[in-house]
Amino acid sequence: MTTNNGTAPYPVGLRRPELAGVLTRSRGSFEDILERSELIVELIGGIEPARDYVLRAMRAGRHVVTANKQLLSQCGDELWQAAHEANVQLRFEAAVAGVVPVVRVLQESLAGAHVERIHGIVNGTTNFILTEMARTGMSYQEALAQAQRLGYAEADPSDDVNGKDAAAKMAILARLAFGVPVRLEHVRYEGIEHITPDDLAYARELGLGLKLIGTAERIDDGLSVRVHPAFLYAGHPLASVAGPFNAVTVESGAITEVTMSGPGAGGPQTATAVLGDVISAMIPPPSVAVTVEPLNLVEDVESAFYLHMEVVDRPGVLAQIAQLLGIQGASIKSVVQRGLGDQARLVMVLHPLLESRLFAACELIGALEVVRSPPRAIRVIEEEFV
Numbered sequence: 001m002t003t004n005n006g007t008a009p010y011p012v013g014l015r016r017p018e019l020a021g022v023l024t025r026s027r028g029s030f031e032d033i034l035e036r037s038e039l040i041v042e043l044i045g046g047i048e049p050a051r052d053y054v055l056r057a058m059r060a061g062r063h064v065v066t067a068n069k070q071l072l073s074q075c076g077d078e079l080w081q082a083a084h085e086a087n088v089q090l091r092f093e094a095a096v097a098g099v100v101p102v103v104r105v106l107q108e109s110l111a112g113a114h115v116e117r118i119h120g121i122v123n124g125t126t127n128f129i130l131t132e133m134a135r136t137g138m139s140y141q142e143a144l145a146q147a148q149r150l151g152y153a154e155a156d157p158s159d160d161v162n163g164k165d166a167a168a169k170m171a172i173l174a175r176l177a178f179g180v181p182v183r184l185e186h187v188r189y190e191g192i193e194h195i196t197p198d199d200l201a202y203a204r205e206l207g208l209g210l211k212l213i214g215t216a217e218r219i220d221d222g223l224s225v226r227v228h229p230a231f232l233y234a235g236h237p238l239a240s241v242a243g244p245f246n247a248v249t250v251e252s253g254a255i256t257e258v259t260m261s262g263p264g265a266g267g268p269q270t271a272t273a274v275l276g277d278v279i280s281a282m283i284p285p286p287s288v289a290v291t292v293e294p295l296n297l298v299e300d301v302e303s304a305f306y307l308h309m310e311v312v313d314r315p316g317v318l319a320q321i322a323q324l325l326g327i328q329g330a331s332i333k334s335v336v337q338r339g340l341g342d343q344a345r346l347v348m349v350l351h352p353l354l355e356s357r358l359f360a361a362c363e364l365i366g367a368l369e370v371v372r373s374p375p376r377a378i379r380v381i382e383e384e385f386v
């Protein structure tokens with residue numbers, strides 16, 4: 001991009017961007033474009049050659065705008081360092097939650113807030129699938145096929161449905177919110193492939209809705225960043241985010257919570273976010289984010305849980321299970337039991353406990369002779385803000 005003195009719609013005093021050249025696999029020369037540009041927009045995706053081009057552009061003193069979450073979440077240290085050393089801007093609003101301005105809000109508007117926690121629905125494909133499963137009762141496979149027909153899922157949806165795409169975005173948000181060098185490899189993630197229509201139907205009875213939630217939170221002196229399916233009560237701001245929309249909730253003592261939502265992908269939406277970054281780069285910059293604090297990851301975190309299991313329908317079974325839960329310090333908040341001939345389906349919500357203790361309890365319960373299918377555990381987020 002080069003710039004000229006502009007006319008509307010660019011504010012008075014700002015310059016108007018002009019295209020210096022386009023590089024694809026079959027046309028254009030990176031060196032020519034670099035020579036004639038003040039700013040480079042990288043929309044290739046993946047690691048190489050995007051990494052090489054972005055680093056060369058910044059080291060040559062060019063600002064960079066990118067939508068590349070893979071690159072930022074895996075090579076962020078190197079990229080921010082290069083931007084810092086060359087005193088250029090690295091902008092990436094479209095890399096997380098599409099046109100929803102969460103990056104800018106964390107970097108600028110909430111720079112003075114001591115962020116405690118971020119929850120995000122940052123993958124539109126999985127949110128669409130879960131919304132359709134809950135709305136129609138269709139299976140995961142049917143909802144995925146529908147998402148592919150409507151263009152909300154790619155032909156190979158693996159990184160969306162297994163949680164990896166959301167994990168990359170949460171690594172970027174965690175770095176911004178907490179100023180620590182979080183990379184994709186630090187984020188534990190789990191997808192939605194194992195979710196059944198039953199889970200959604202029972203959850204509805206318990207007043208819960210299911211989302212694929214990314215979480216980044218301070219725990220004591222450490223940080224936990226993770227992505228997994230989680231149930232939400234209706235009062236949580238993310239509970240009503242439906243279809244392919246994205247949303248991010250930022251929590252801090254000073255601000256209670258701020259939620260931003262909107263389209264998380266799509267051509268015009270992503271292009272709008274990219275162009276916004278280009279225009280912002282022409283304005284004198286906010287300080288370049290350089291991470292200074294060491295990273296202290298917390299592996300074992302507390303959560304409430306939903307448990308779903310098939311058991312023999314005979315007296316004393318619930319008591320046996322409750323006893324094993326009790327040994328691990330788990331207490332039951334609500335239970336739904338449904339008879340299925342000589343078996344029963346037991347669905348319960350537990351009060352918060354450490355994940356390690358819940359998984360230990362599940363192993364003990366799974367080994368009981370009266371348990372026909374081992375418990376399936378899904379986290380429940382308990383906060384409601386209304």
Ligand SMILES: NC(=O)c1ccc[n+]([C@@H]2O[C@H](COP(=O)([O-])OP(=O)(O)OC[C@H]3O[C@@H](n4cnc5c(N)ncnc54)[C@H](OP(=O)(O)O)[C@@H]3O)[C@@H](O)[C@H]2O)c1
Pocket residue numbers: 023024025026027043044045046048049067068069070094095098264265266267270
């Ligand atoms: N699509 C969205 O809704 C969306 C939303 C948010 C973020 N993003 C991010 O935006 C980036 C691009 O996504 P996309 O969906 O637009 O991908 P895409 O449709 O595959 O487009 C990629 C472009 O990069 C070019 N390219 C690929 N390899 C290249 C190489 N080695 N040298 C030069 N050019 C190369 C391709 O050229 P050819 O035309 O010659 O193949 C194509 O024009 C990714 O980082 C993605 O994560 C996309």
